[in-house]
Amino acid sequence: xxxxxxxxxxxxxxxxxxxxxxxxxxxxxxxxxxxxxxxxxxxxxxxxxxxxxxxxxxxxxxxxxxxxxxxxxxxxxxxxxxxxxxxxxxxxxxxxxxxxxxxxxxxxxxxxxxxxxxxxxxxxxxxxxxxxxxxxxxxxxxxxxxxxxxxxxxxxxxxxxxxxxxxxxxxxxxxxxxxxxxxxxxxxxxxxxxxxxxxxxxxxxxxxxxxxxxxxxxxxxxxxxxxxxxxxxxxxxxxxxxxxxxxxxxxxxxxxxxxxxxxxxxxxxxxxxxxxxxxxxxxxxxxxxxxxxxxxxxxxxxxxxxxxxxxxxxxxxxxxxxxxxxxxxxxxxxxxxxxxxxxxxxxxxxxxxxxxxxxxxxxxxxxxxxxxxxxxxxxxxxxxxxxxxxxxxxxxxxxxxxxxxxxxxxxxxxxxxxxxxxxxxxxxxxxxxxxxxxxxxxxxxxxxxxxxxxxxxxxxxxxxxxxxxxxxxxxxxxxxxxxxxxxxxxxxxxxxxxxxxxxxxxxxxxxxxxxxxxxxxxxxxxxxxxxxxxxxxxxxxxxxxxxxxxxxxxxxxxxxxxxxxxxxxxxxxxxxxxxxxxxxxxxxxxxxxxxxxxxxxxxxxxxxxxxxxxxxxxxxxxxxxxxxxxxxxxxxxxxxxxxxxxxxxxxxxxxxxxxxxxxxxxxxxxxxxxxxxxxxxxxxxxxxxxxxxxxxxxxxxxxxxxxxxxxxxxxxxxxxxxxxxxxxxxxxxxxxxxxxxxxxxxxxxxxxxxxxxxxxxxxxxxxxxxxxxxxxxxxxxxxxxxxxxxxxxxxxxxxxxxxxxxxxxxxxxxxxxxxxxxxxxxxxx
Numbered sequence: 001x002x003x004x005x006x007x008x009x010x011x012x013x014x015x016x017x018x019x020x021x022x023x024x025x026x027x028x029x030x031x032x033x034x035x036x037x038x039x040x041x042x043x044x045x046x047x048x049x050x051x052x053x054x055x056x057x058x059x060x061x062x063x064x065x066x067x068x069x070x071x072x073x074x075x076x077x078x079x080x081x082x083x084x085x086x087x088x089x090x091x092x093x094x095x096x097x098x099x100x101x102x103x104x105x106x107x108x109x110x111x112x113x114x115x116x117x118x119x120x121x122x123x124x125x126x127x128x129x130x131x132x133x134x135x136x137x138x139x140x141x142x143x144x145x146x147x148x149x150x151x152x153x154x155x156x157x158x159x160x161x162x163x164x165x166x167x168x169x170x171x172x173x174x175x176x177x178x179x180x181x182x183x184x185x186x187x188x189x190x191x192x193x194x195x196x197x198x199x200x201x202x203x204x205x206x207x208x209x210x211x212x213x214x215x216x217x218x219x220x221x222x223x224x225x226x227x228x229x230x231x232x233x234x235x236x237x238x239x240x241x242x243x244x245x246x247x248x249x250x251x252x253x254x255x256x257x258x259x260x261x262x263x264x265x266x267x268x269x270x271x272x273x274x275x276x277x278x279x280x281x282x283x284x285x286x287x288x289x290x291x292x293x294x295x296x297x298x299x300x301x302x303x304x305x306x307x308x309x310x311x312x313x314x315x316x317x318x319x320x321x322x323x324x325x326x327x328x329x330x331x332x333x334x335x336x337x338x339x340x341x342x343x344x345x346x347x348x349x350x351x352x353x354x355x356x357x358x359x360x361x362x363x364x365x366x367x368x369x370x371x372x373x374x375x376x377x378x379x380x381x382x383x384x385x386x387x388x389x390x391x392x393x394x395x396x397x398x399x400x401x402x403x404x405x406x407x408x409x410x411x412x413x414x415x416x417x418x419x420x421x422x423x424x425x426x427x428x429x430x431x432x433x434x435x436x437x438x439x440x441x442x443x444x445x446x447x448x449x450x451x452x453x454x455x456x457x458x459x460x461x462x463x464x465x466x467x468x469x470x471x472x473x474x475x476x477x478x479x480x481x482x483x484x485x486x487x488x489x490x491x492x493x494x495x496x497x498x499x500x501x502x503x504x505x506x507x508x509x510x511x512x513x514x515x516x517x518x519x520x521x522x523x524x525x526x527x528x529x530x531x532x533x534x535x536x537x538x539x540x541x542x543x544x545x546x547x548x549x550x551x552x553x554x555x556x557x558x559x560x561x562x563x564x565x566x567x568x569x570x571x572x573x574x575x576x577x578x579x580x581x582x583x584x585x586x587x588x589x590x591x592x593x594x595x596x597x598x599x600x601x602x603x604x605x606x607x608x609x610x611x612x613x614x615x616x617x618x619x620x621x622x623x624x625x626x627x628x629x630x631x632x633x634x635x636x637x638x639x640x641x642x643x644x645x646x647x648x649x650x651x652x653x654x655x656x657x658x659x660x661x662x663x664x665x666x667x668x669x670x671x672x673x674x675x676x677x678x679x680x681x682x683x684x685x686x687x688x689x690x691x692x693x694x695x696x697x698x699x700x701x702x703x704x705x706x707x708x709x710x711x712x713x714x715x716x717x718x719x720x721x722x723x724x725x726x727x728x729x730x731x732x733x734x735x736x737x738x739x740x741x742x743x744x745x746x747x748x749x750x751x752x753x754x755x756x757x758x759x760x761x762x763x764x765x766x767x768x769x770x771x772x773x774x775x776x777x778x779x780x781x782x783x784x785x786x787x788x789x790x791x792x793x794x795x796x797x798x799x800x801x802x803x804x805x806x807x808x809x810x811x812x813x814x815x816x817x818x819x820x821x822x823x824x825x826x827x828x829x
Contacts, residue, residue: 060125129159216593274740286338297529315647318697322740345522550724565731595641603720766808
């Protein structure tokens with residue numbers, strides 16, 4: 001049971017209010033406001049009566065409503081205040097369901113802020129099962145303003161089969177769907193955004209909304225675990241004030257941790273987790289994320305992305321586990337297991353979402369939506385390529401029971417029948433109804449992306465249009481993320497069914513899928529936030545998991561003269577803009593949608609991690625400080641935050657976070673930014689041992705600088721635990737990471753993937769040096785081959801690249817013998 005959420009207030013009641021509250025019940029509801037005339041208190045302060053809560057009561061019990069006096073500045077009343085109350089006409093029947101009543105509560109002169117009075121509403125026990133019924137409690141006062149609306153006593157639904165947790169989920173769902181009106185079903189299929197219901201939360205009750213989400217950068221006013229839980233419990237109350245009391249399902253993009261929550265533990269983005277090649281660690285890490293997310297009242301995450309990134313110019317490359325479907329499939333399934341656990345109703349579990357179905361990482365450059373170059377573009381591939389590359393990771397996701405799937409914004413245009421007829425994934429009946437639901441038996445529900453159906457042709461200024469809704473529902477989408485247009489969606493969906501454009505059977509199927517998830521999550525039994533793990537958020541134990549993930553994600557690309565590991569007594573010179581910037585190392589989806597540079601949340605920067613180990617550290621971001629006396633230089637360069645199409649190379653630049661101040665961010669590139677290149681050149685020219693860390697969401701081409709660099713590390717976007725980088729730099733842990741994507745030689749020819757006919761990257765898929773320790777026989781063969789073939793100035797030759805990459809694919813697919821054969825053959829054995 002959760003603590004009481006704060007009551008929403010009418011704007012005129014900010015200074016003094018009389019607040020109705022439940023005795024031991026954590027619920028609030030705003031009904032129609034009742035205007036009244038303000039009355040003075042001490043020093044002329046206004047007095048207002050705010051009636052905001054809903055009091056839930058079991059059938060036959062007595063509801064206790066507590067009226068609390070709140071006076072501005074804690075001043076006392078100079079004159080008495082009377083509040084008249086009476087039961088009104090709701091869905092409950094007077095005398096049959098409750099005892100009608102009226103009366104007056106008095107606050108005498110001198111009453112102080114916080115004084116309480118109570119009134120009781122007695123209900124009558126019914127012999128048969130019933131849906132929930134309401135008893136309005138009307139407040140009136142000539143001494144105080146009544147604002148915020150009346151109170152409501154809600155007699156809980158009881159005695160109905162869908163409320164019986166001993167019955168199977170299938171029977172409960174069937175019973176509940178059979179009781180629902182079309183309007184109620186449409187409500188379950190609609191999802192609104194937090195910001196668009198906060199000002200009028202009663203709309204949740206009025207429409208019977210099935211879901212609310214927080215988009216990127218949409219925390220509640222109080223961005224704390226308690227603030228999140230209070231807000232979501234408040235929304236949940238609105239849902240439970242409906243006659244069937246179907247709980248709300250709240251969702252958030254916890255794509256590398258609960259990124260909207262200040263103080264949450266932030267993991268490396270998926271590209272870094274892909275480098276670990278460690279499904280057990282990925283599952284453990286996402287279990288941690290699930291625990292932190294659920295502790296704030298959120299039982300659903302829009303993660304993981306099981307996309308296969310085939311063009312690293314894409315702004316969402318870092319959301320992919322890698323460029324090969326075997327890697328995305330193995331680690332995507334591991335992430336889902338971590339999120340969902342074995343019991344969805346556990347306080348450590350959240351419903352997972354496999355996304356973006358399908359082909360989002362395989363779009364053609366130049367086909368992106370609007371100014372985007374790749375994102376939301378068109379996948380132009382044959383059916384066979386699409387099946388083995390873009391659909392393959394979903395097979396693993398379905399095998400482990402993923403609860404929801406999100407279609408991609410992108411389109412598919414099969415080359416088999418010639419280009420020119422792309423179909424938006426949100427409208428793709430063949431793939432959603434066909435491949436996903438019918439062919440592969442997916443029994444969860446499909447949730448649209450953010451206004452995803454608005455891109456279904458023909459486009460319109462009043463989306464979602466009836467045509468867009470009909471097309472997508474009939475293609476198999478079950479719930480619709482309509483952050484601001486949820487009311488329009490609801491109205492037009494109902495009309496479309498009444499007009500016969502969508503069958504009642506299709507609606508029942510969609511709603512049944514959604515309700516199944518709610519039952520399995522245990523929301524009908526425990527709808528409010530379970531805060532028992534709130535103290536675990538950002539805990540040392542959780543940060544240790546993330547720190548391990550960071551260490552295992554580091555990929556050692558080059559290590560000439562055994563530059564690494566470093567001695568902790570060495571004199572270390574640290575430079576580069578990403579050395580001491582938590583926002584840059586966390587990347588997008590942190591704090592805001594796009595993320596931002598600087599103090600985005602709580603954590604440890606890479607520099608702070610180094611300083612915790614080394615005794616003698618000098619930091620100069622631009623390398624302008626003297627380097628004399630330094631034994632080793634560590635240069636930390638790379639990218640600044642971005643998300644989605646604003647990260648596309650050649651795409652638009654973002655400028656609208658508060659931290660941006662209206663200044664457009666740097667143009668995205670596959671090459672190091674000029675300032676980064678200058679710092680690398682300066683430090684590597686002046687200090688004998690030069691180590692370069694690339695903190696980025698994708699490879700950064702530095703072929704020209706490679707010869708001057710002694711040790712090169714792909715650090716990806718490590719999240720909040722920068723100390724994990726120091727762990728491998730100084731030998732506390734050994735380097736074990738392997739490239740999840742091929743590292744290109746040239747920014748002019750950046751598209752290179754394992755399996756290409758002319759495969760010639762600077763470093764291949766699966767490449768990763770080590771710094772000692774025990775390894776398997778296969779790893780010893782791979783490491784020996786890598787040492788033999790690496791040219792310190794020109795990278796890896798094509799033949800060796802093919803062998804190493806293909807061997808890694810074989811290993812991912814469980815073909816160990818073939819992996820060994822490839823490595824041995826390349827090594828001349």
